[in-house]
Amino acid sequence: MDVLEDLKSLQFENGISEEDRSWLYLRGRSRGLMIEACAHAVFFCKLVRNLRELIHENQDSTSLTGDSADLAAVEEEKLKVGIIGGGHLGKQLTxxxxxxGPVPAExxxxxxxxxxxxxxxxxxxxxxFYHNAYLVVWANVLFLCCVPSQLPRICLEIQNSLKTTCVVYSFVAAIPLPRLKLLLNTTNILRPKYQCTEDFDxxxxxxxxxxxxxxxxxxFRATCPxxxxGGIxxxxxxxxxxxxxCLNICTASNMAHSQALQLLNKVFLSVHYEGCKTDETSCPKFQLADFVNTVYMKNMFHKRLFPWFDLxxxxxxxxxxxxxxxxxxxxQDHLTHLYCDSFGISLVNKEKPVVSMDSSSQ
Structure with a gap:
């Protein structure tokens, strides 16, 4: 709730001169970028949580004995999220x-x-707390929400403690991915990239x-991938x-590529739109050829793992x-429906989403 909503003289815009009011759109753009960033981070954590739960369910039940070791294994399967940076972005993301929904406080x-x-x-x-190295030892997913000037120091602190399997999710747009790869000495890094169009709304x-x-x-629908x-x-x-x-997570769990593909189909293609109900053959399914080249496919035996991918x-x-x-x-339609469904929001009139194929946004 904005306590200044009805107090025009105390609002931010009141102190802006007429000649500078044309720049007020930057405030809305900044907010739009924040909302998109938080939405996509939440969506990613939901996917990873669901995948980890499916991997745990697919473990051989005969190996479970009900002792303390099994309880520790179950606890280890829970998604653990770390955030470096407690500023505005870090607070909003938290x-x-x-x-x-995707992450409980503990x-x-x-x-x-x-x-x-x-x-x-x-x-x-x-x-x-303030202990970056301790945090990265614990986390499965690590969000970098610091300012660019702090990043080299932070990377120096955590690079020797960072697990290979930990997914680093960077919001530091000023640091390109190749540079971040060198700073952290890892390839398991994701960084969303946003583009603002001229027709910003x-x-x-x-x-x-x-x-x-x-x-x-x-x-919310404006945040769909x-x-x-909204112009972003x-x-x-x-x-x-x-x-x-997600394939790297399966590989880290020693899951054969055939099983990994089955889980990806469950995680990403479990939500269908109306057309699928009348023609199930139209539903997409992931195949090995979707992720590796033909040369590698020739050596992919049934129980062989996917390679470790450089993100x-x-x-x-x-x-x-x-x-x-x-x-x-x-x-694309299936992924859009999955995205909306994961937040409990349906598409307008349950219609197929409008898919933008504008190459400039790619």
């Missing part, structure tokens, strides 16, 4: 993760130079909290990176999955 920790400023999260059960709800905005169907609404688009190479990150290359270069993702509107 609220989104807690309130929109599975979320924040490392910041001023943990005393995060009492509202500490009261909810979130551990807040400020639909982002200036007086709403981020979590409240993401419950507004109009604002293929939506051009997501580089779809990020979505490719999400798929390959930096996936986001910067063409992959076997690039053509499938860009050319299949049916697959």
């Amino acid at each position: 609220s989104a993760l807690l309130q929109l 599975s979320l920790r924040i490392s910041t130079r001023r943990p005393e400023c995060l009492t509202e999260f500490q009261k909810l059960g979130v551990q807040c 400020n639909i982002w709800g200036a007086n709403k909290e981020i979590t409240a905005a993401l419950r507004d169907p109009v604002i 293929y939506s051009p609404a 688009t997501l580089n779809i190479k990020w979505l490719e990176g999400v798929f390959y990150a 930096i290359d996936v986001q910067l270069k063409e992959t076997p999955f690039s053509q499938r993702l860009s050319s299949s509107t049916v697959l």
